[in-house]
Amino acid sequence: MQLNDDERAMLDGRDGAAVQRAMDLLVRYGEALGASRLVDTNNVCGTVGATMPFLRDYAATHGGLDAVFSEFNLDSPEVVEVPKAKVFSSHLQQGLDPQHARRQGIDGEIVKLYRQGEAFTGRLGIQPLNTCAPYLTGNVPVRGEHCAWMESSAVIYINAVLGARTNAEGRESTGAAMLTGKIPYWGLHLDENRGGTHLIELDVDVKTVQDWGLLGYYVGECVQDRIPVIDGLRDVPNLPKLKHFGAAAASSGGVEMYHIVGQTPEARTRDEAFRGRKPLETIRYGAAERRIAYERVNTTAKDAQVDFVMLGCPHYSIEQIWEVCQLLEGRRIGTNTELWIFTARATRQLADQAGYTKLIEDAGGVLMTDTCSAIGRVMPKGTRVVALDSAKQAHYLPAIMGVQAWFGTTADCIEAAVSGRWNGGLAA
Template sequence: MLLTPADERMLAGEEGPAIRAALELLVRYGELMGAERLIDTDNVCGANLFGPRHARVLGTTDPAALFSRFSLDLDETVDVPPFRAHSCQLIGPRDRDRWDLQGVAPVDAAAMDDSERYLVDKGVDLLSTCTPYQVGNVPRFGEHCAWMESSAVVYINSVLGARTNTEGRESSAASMLTGRTPYCGYHLDGHRRATHLVEVRHPVVTTEDWNVLGYWVGEQVQEAVPVLTGPGLTHGAGAPTPVQLKQFGAAAASSGDVEMYHLPGVTPEARTVEQALAGREPDAVSVFDAAAHAGTVASLSRTATDREVDFVMIGCPHASLEQVREVAELLEGRHLADSTTLWVFTPRTLRAMAERSGYVETIEKAGARVLSDTCPAIGQFLPPGTRVFATDSAKQAHYLPAITGVQGWFGSVRTCVTAALEGRWQDA
């Protein structure tokens, strides 16, 4: 790998052991990825807030020790200087205010407070969400970033035209410290062109539809780059909203490993299918029709057999203000079934806006709760006694049954809220 004089100085340890470890990590990673060099980045989103699972493994709650071990892959604890790149903490293991609802022990909550203070001292913005682009971190077109979180990566690559690979905890932490990232993958023009054509022949109108389409596309193309085409898909009533693009990308990154897609007329890097394909023939053509839609809907609820619903989860990726408002409108003047819990997850900044707008009060009067900073899959928590849950998120329907062993129903926000009100899943 070609290194600059500044890279060489970092690698030689002239800026301290933490910087040296970070640069060594990036060089190893870059060589495995076939990168010829490193490039500058000033926009890094990682996950370096450590919870009780990490502390138990290491036998300590010391934030410096946890960061050295899990973020820098070091056996010894080193002094870590302030981060060089603009850095954000992604979604974490607990809600900072409502950790008791998650069953977090007070001693663990205190240790996570220490971990947060450690990150703040290094210059990290505690956005604590899987959707940083909803709360102020909106990369510019063409900007080289180093982000974790699959749903955020596919969003900024595709919808915003920024450039990032799906980073890990270690590589993102190394980029925070050095302001460098390997020049490979989706940082390169050639990797961003479409390889697969998806013809959408079934109407895709609602947010539920975009979840379903995304999940199906991910299954079809896996880690490839799809370009989508179809009547009404990119203009008029069929044009997707930012929320729908958020849900679509998250679903595609769950069933497959989609990090980028093209929707000509909506996403910025290709105005036509031909431009997205860079004038080449697609490697494969897939058709999303009524049968594909129906099969995917059934697949998303494949783990569910019991219709008595214990828990409803809305907000994966974290809900927008519009989504929180929708839940509030559906719950206005009503109350949840005694047997069912409803939790809505949204970024902390948006929760504050929802509180000011009265949405949180309406939701919580109905017996539900609005949480931030985490989600059941990341935090690995559920209301006690949960056997069956329902969600409006294809991503959560994909992951939560596998992580926690519960049954999962997938449907629209309205269908999910109805399940929370009635305590039972009813097909739409």
């Protein structure tokens, strides 16, 4: 890999042991990928805390958060003192909501570790956005901006919808990027790798958030880690719809970018979306394919009695929280069901000010922040059957938590929270 003078100096230890370890990691990473050089980045989203279940014991037995960062962010065999981040860096979701830790079954020692992590990230200058959707809370990269982001649903959103450039990075590469402002120049950072590969021709209207989740789930299964181009769309999708589409496609497949002809910034025409190349395959998506996607995403669901309704994957926008409040108006969550809604901390503050949080609580629900059930492994004790409006969460939660999962509309989920039973279905 070719390094410039500044990069070589970091690798040689000019800026201290932690930066040296970070540059060494990036060089090894880049060479493994076949990257010829590094590229500057001033927008990094990753995780550095220790509230995730697999890190809690390590932090307690190996010397705290510098040790966690050294091992899990820098791949360093020795503990190094971590300096301030060199570039703008944001923290993604955590393993718990400290305000509702007891309800999530989290003990006080773990909350204490969370608070230590907040102080640690503050010392490093990492912004505590604590969300899987940083673009909802002010981190909105511009077209062509080179970023280093984790979180599959966020990666696909900024690549496709915003036209920014990132690969799906990991904890190690983002940790190293925070300290160096560098990331390997490969994959979706390069123009030639951003063209579409598969054409998806729509033969059915795609209007609701559920429709977009099902389309994403089907497309992800079909194209895996390639780049689909959607054509035939009749309506302009809003942020929640694109958020759910990308999250679903990244979960059922490994999609990191897509194009919508006439909608997304690098697809003014079909020819531009494909960079002048012909599609490898044309896939029709109609009513039958939508039905197939619905049945696949609901494959674990058997029992109609619902214990738990989880909304907010990816984290809910203020618009979606408002929608829930409208659906809950004059109603009450059932005595044997719990409703948890997850959002970013900044969005929660807006909901507090608007009175939405109180409306949800008065109905028997809870608005939580910083995490979700899949990331934190948190749900009400004894949960067997979950209702969700997220195809991504329906894909992962049964495997992670051993539960049955129903996927439907937000209205279906609120109805299940009130009645305790699943009556949702696929609209014609």
